[in-house]
Amino acid sequence: MSLIDLSAAELVAQLRRGDVSSVDVTQAFLNRIAAVDKTINAFLRVDADRALAAATKIDERRARGDSLGLLAGLPVAVKDVLCIVDEPTTCASRMLERFAPPYDATVVAKLRSADAVFIGRTNMDEFAMGSSGENSAFGPTRNPWDTERITGGSSSGSAAAVAARMAPAAIGSDTGGSIRQPAGLCGITGLKPTYGRVSRYGLVAFASSLDQVGPMARSAEDAALLLEAIAGHDPLDSTSLDRPAEKYSETVSRPLEKLRLGVAKEHFGEGLDGEVAAAVREAIRVYESLGATVEEISLPHSRYAVATYYIIAPCEASSNLARYDGAHYGHRTDEKAMLAELDTERKALVAVGKKEAADDLDSPLVRMYRQSRSEAFGSEVKRRIMLGTYALSAGYYDAYYLKALKVRRLIRQDYDEAFAKVDLIIGPVTATPAYKIGEKADDPLAMYLDDVYTVSANLAGCCGIAFPCGQSTGNLPIGIQLQGSPLDEDKLLRAANMYQQTTKLHSSTPPV
């Protein structure tokens, strides 16, 4: 067995015992990246020298007998949405192509103090907006199971890197399914923590009341290790929950007794692919064989979740992305050309007697904003800014934003009622396996509707985990999702681990 085939937990154990060095482990994954990432495009940047230098330092400290962190020597891939000091952090956008933040995100600082090795920055849908991985300014990520197909998104590169064994573990972020959905489509394990469980400090903001950072790995056991390293209260994020991180890596192997699973009838309605439905039902039978009881529940407002989400998330995004103004940081248009163009427009209008229209032209400052933003944002980001701007504009706030916030309350109440009866909710994570790249490129609504099983957890602030539960006849991964009450990450991980220890379905590897 080669080093890249080992789980993160196994690698950490071998590193701790001194059976392998971090340099050897890091080099093995760097070799794998060099061999396959031309095809997959999971990484935006890999700095092999820097990674090996970090690995060497950890090996030296270990040799000296220093006490080391939880992940000592383990390579970890980081989605390009988290700030790493003095390293480009682009969000896969032209807007931030040359941006290098002056500070570390708290999650990055925690990974550093756990002695992880940063192996590279992963591709994503621009500003984490998208469910396919196609909306990157630097090209789509390809699914390691079938390179003609999408990985899902927005944490596309993190999912593909783990699936293709280019990294033993990765960090993603999830605003409406961006960890769980690509995890499901790439056949890995991805966990969206409870809102506030992991610090958002240094996470480039998309929708601040929905964004969460979380682990993506090959198993629940590995995800537990990573979550333990990044969770916990952070004084720099006033929305982080004032609870210490739990010892997820120690508890993950304990099976849950008398587990009560809820199955929402709304999750098995129209649009769910037959093979996916069958795989999920089979997984439910596995849980029953492990002693779980299954109860039908109802989440009556789940059919409104996509509509609610695609008001709230774009509203928050349009506000958050107002910071990209071409003045503080990020892309700025060529000012000389911009002023000359404005002057030409003005003269043309005056020449035909349209003085009023000439006076109505943008001021140079406003034109600078508009041109800088239009040149650097991709079409999905613009679409969401437009949607949010409209929904928040004078006369429409009550009809859209306020209404959506009320439905959000009802969605949250559905969960509260469900979790009064059951421990976890089990169901699909996507309606179909991965589709072909380009298939939904001209139909954003179709892409948005793909988020039907994942957005509710973000709206309600619950936690969720996705992991593989089978394969389609086309050999594509099929994912399943468990959702839990706020702060029930431990239950999610233990339940997922029970399933994985029994079925071993998580250990299939893609052909790439």
Add this chain to the structure above:
Amino acid sequence: MTDRFTKDDIQHIARLARLQLDDEQIEQYRLQLGAVLEHVQMLSQLDLDGVEPLSHPIELNNRLNDDSPQASLQLDDVLRNAPQLEGQFLAVPRILGESEDA
């Protein structure tokens, strides 16, 4: 369903959003935003009288930090990412002496 927005509506939204769109993009967004809002219309089926809006998943309270000085980022480090500087100031196109934007 495609006529929810006119071309002028999209121009207006783009201006509010500080975006500049060409004719092709305007037509594309006119149709696509119309389709998304058509879907969103389903929220009107619900009786929402008396439902409290939920703007945030956790109950937020003001949190006060200790009133003790802490090191902050160095100005030079922060300004390093600015596209255009004049000394320690962010430089922008001339604002005064031009007609104000609507």
